[in-house]
Amino acid sequence: MTTMRIEASAAEPIALSDCLCGESHSLKEICLFLSEYASWLLGSGATCIRLERNVNRMAKAMGCEAVMTILPRHIHLTVCLPDHSDSYTYITASRTMPISFDINTRLSELSWEIADSKISFDEAKEKFESIIHTPPANKNLVLLLASCANAAFCRLFTGDWQAVAVVFLSTIAGFYLKQVLCEHKMDMRLVFIICAFVSSVLGATDALFNLGTTPEIAVGTSVLYLVPGIPFLNSFSDMLAGHYICSFSRFIHAVILTCCLSFGLCGGMLLMNMGMF
Amino acid sequence: MIALNVPLVTWCVIAFAMVALIIIRVCQKNYNQPAHHRHLIEIGSEREEFFVPGDRLIKEDDLYDDDED
Numbered sequence: 001m002t003t004m005r006i007e008a009s010a011a012e013p014i015a016l017s018d019c020l021c022g023e024s025h026s027l028k029e030i031c032l033f034l035s036e037y038a039s040w041l042l043g044s045g046a047t048c049i050r051l052e053r054n055v056n057r058m059a060k061a062m063g064c065e066a067v068m069t070i071l072p073r074h075i076h077l078t079v080c081l082p083d084h085s086d087s088y089t090y091i092t093a094s095r096t097m098p099i100s101f102d103i104n105t106r107l108s109e110l111s112w113e114i115a116d117s118k119i120s121f122d123e124a125k126e127k128f129e130s131i132i133h134t135p136p137a138n139k140n141l142v143l144l145l146a147s148c149a150n151a152a153f154c155r156l157f158t159g160d161w162q163a164v165a166v167v168f169l170s171t172i173a174g175f176y177l178k179q180v181l182c183e184h185k186m187d188m189r190l191v192f193i194i195c196a197f198v199s200s201v202l203g204a205t206d207a208l209f210n211l212g213t214t215p216e217i218a219v220g221t222s223v224l225y226l227v228p229g230i231p232f233l234n235s236f237s238d239m240l241a242g243h244y245i246c247s248f249s250r251f252i253h254a255v256i257l258t259c260c261l262s263f264g265l266c267g268g269m270l271l272m273n274m275g276m277f
Numbered sequence: 278m279i280a281l282n283v284p285l286v287t288w289c290v291i292a293f294a295m296v297a298l299i300i301i302r303v304c305q306k307n308y309n310q311p312a313h314h315r316h317l318i319e320i321g322s323e324r325e326e327f328f329v330p331g332d333r334l335i336k337e338d339d340l341y342d343d344d345e346d
Contacts, residue, residue: 173292177295177298180298202292208284272288
């Protein structure tokens with residue numbers, strides 16, 4: 001991770017902050033920890049309001065104040081003593097990683113444990129290290145559950161059982177392909193186009209072989225697993241909280257992914273001679 | 278005639294390519310982990326069944342002293 005430090009003077013800050021737990025730590029130590037924490041929390045898919053609350057909660061427990069500027073790709077954090085006699089500033093690049101509710105929840109729990117003085121600062125750093133090394137969810141399980149969810153969407157949109165089966169299989173194929181391409185670090189926009197194309201072509205099985213009576217629903221719902229719902233929701237949440245730059249950035253990111261999804265879907269429908277064209 | 282065949286050819290190419298990809302990946306995975314025997318169906322623990330994000334991982338339980346002396 002690229003980090004960049006800005007200091008007012010060349011000398012190391014010597015100001016100490018008294019934690020609620022009775023320990024004393026330098027502002028630099030606290031600032032570095034909070035910056036790393038904020039970077040991981042933002043990368044795991046948290047909203048700006050959650051980020052602010054968690055960091056402020058921990059800073060208060062550590063006996064200092066924190067002020068943040070949250071930018072789309074960077075976090076600018078300043079930690080200062082309550083009497084503003086000394087401060088330390090650090091700029092961290094936000095982590096680019098898959099959204100993880102597990103890491104998100106566990107980091108929030110960590111902030112409460114620090115705020116409630118259940119753990120010391122050193123223990124918090126150890127626990128933070130263990131949280132960021134949390135293994136990702138089982139890929140096969142995610143594949144199966146995402147496919148079931150997408151098939152359920154098809155049924156919800158009044159698709160018949162043949163369409164549900166087709167959507168289930170096309171989602172398995174598309175989602176598996178997405179996992180494989182992401183493993184190879186392919187550009188996410190390209191991944192969305194390819195996966196939407198593959199899923200829509202396979203989703204057209206219903207129409208191609210006249211299996212059921214709702215082929216258009218099968219095609220339409222076969223790509224729903226690609227809809228970037230979390231970026232859209234986070235964008236809206238950030239907008240309500242007044243973080244307009246982050247909100248706009250997330251919204252544009254989500255719109256770009258949706259456009260890529262649409263390109264893939266249109267390509268698939270065009271080649272399969274489905275309705276729209 | 279061409280318009281009739283294009284969807285079928287496209288579907289066949291995509292479907293067979295995906296089947297081939299899945300088979301190759303599964304074979305590669307099994308080839309790389311020959312010694313590790315896995316059951317297709319296993320009886321899991323209650324923790325695995327009801328795990329929700331934020332629950333402690335199994336390895337973290339070692340941090341807590343639950344021994345009854």
